[in-house]
Amino acid sequence: MFAVIKMLGLFAIAAAGLALGIGSGHVKPCHGHGCPTTTAPTTTTGTTTTTTTPTTTTTTTLPPPTYIKVDDSTNAIPVGLSTDSNNCTLSRGELGDILTGQSTSTRCTWTNTAFSHMHRHEVFDTSWKFDSVTEQTDWTHIMMVRPFGSFGNADCADGGNHEVLFLRVWVNRTPSPDHYMLDIRGGSSLNLSDQVGPSQEVGGALDLGPIVAGQTTNLKFDIVEDYLHGAATVWENGVQIYDNRDRPLGFHYDCNRTTDISDFATRMQHGVYRGGTGAYQFTSSGFGFYVSESQ
Numbered sequence: 453m454f455a456v457i458k459m460l461g462l463f464a465i466a467a468a469g470l471a472l473g474i475g476s477g478h479v480k481p482c483h484g485h486g487c488p489t490t491t492a493p494t495t496t497t498g499t500t501t502t503t504t505t506p507t508t509t510t511t512t513t514l515p516p517p518t519y520i521k522v523d524d525s526t527n528a529i530p531v532g533l534s535t536d537s538n539n540c541t542l543s544r545g546e547l548g549d550i551l552t553g554q555s556t557s558t559r560c561t562w563t564n565t566a567f568s569h570m571h572r573h574e575v576f577d578t579s580w581k582f583d584s585v586t587e588q589t590d591w592t593h594i595m596m597v598r599p600f601g602s603f604g605n606a607d608c609a610d611g612g613n614h615e616v617l618f619l620r621v622w623v624n625r626t627p628s629p630d631h632y633m634l635d636i637r638g639g640s641s642l643n644l645s646d647q648v649g650p651s652q653e654v655g656g657a658l659d660l661g662p663i664v665a666g667q668t669t670n671l672k673f674d675i676v677e678d679y680l681h682g683a684a685t686v687w688e689n690g691v692q693i694y695d696n697r698d699r700p701l702g703f704h705y706d707c708n709r710t711t712d713i714s715d716f717a718t719r720m721q722h723g724v725y726r727g728g729t730g731a732y733q734f735t736s737s738g739f740g741f742y743v744s745e746s747q
Contacts, residue, residue, distance in 0.1 A: 524738025
């Protein structure tokens with residue numbers, strides 16, 4: 453009789469153990485008051501105790517840039533190609549505008565006469581590439597920003613207009629392959645003797661590197677348009693290449709040094725404007741603005 457009672461007791465203990473998950477390969481989950489607490493393993497050395505806890509790796513994907521506006525051919529003035537574009541076509545692709553120029557095309561651009569205005573703070577970026585290109589045979593401009601209003605739109609010296617452009621990306625044909633160059637200009641008048649460039653020298657230009665077919669160049673600008681206390685910071689492909697937060701950007705007077713152009717709107721012309729020949733395809737995102745505010 454005692455043996456039977458002992459056997460029944462062992463069965464009861466085993467059943468209780470299984471209910472608690474003891475002595476099996478599975479631990480039954482416990483919830484609520486009375487459950488045991490789990491503490492992280494600790495290692496004690498001398499008087500220092502280190503607690504090791506499980507780590508969680510979180511991958512964060514940054515959202516794409518948020519622009520307050522984008523200027524490209526779709527809102528150009530006039531919409532699409534500029535009226536003096538010739539022997540070229542405009543289409544749209546993943547990056548944005550696609551300009552396809554025939555060998556004889558001298559201009560394939562869009563313009564926006566309300567791009568900005570003097571006395572404004574603007575932060576914007578742009579990406580572009582030549583999908584196919586031959587080395588240029590004459591002067592070539594890619595990006596041109598200048599005052600827009602009633603004044604003589606000509607160089608004070610030779611009748612061109614590069615002296616009027618306070619932001620200009622152009623092509624240097626001296627190296628091979630060609631290089632993009634960036635002008636940043638400003639001063640008391642359109643006369644070169646009254647202007648300063650990036651290095652505080654007249655005509656100073658920044659070398660943006662070689663033009664390689666299929667290779668995208670990204671530029672970001674943080675500018676204040678003011679002929680006296682302007683500012684310019686420029687990044688190329690995420691690397692800062694220029695920074696001067698107190699310099700002339702834009703002009704006070706026309707060539708005659710009496711016509712005040714310091715409060716004019718500013719016009720953008722973008723694409724391929726040149727004196728040479730050669731077929732090409734040029735793709736551009738346009739200009740996406742992060743900041744656009746009066747100063």
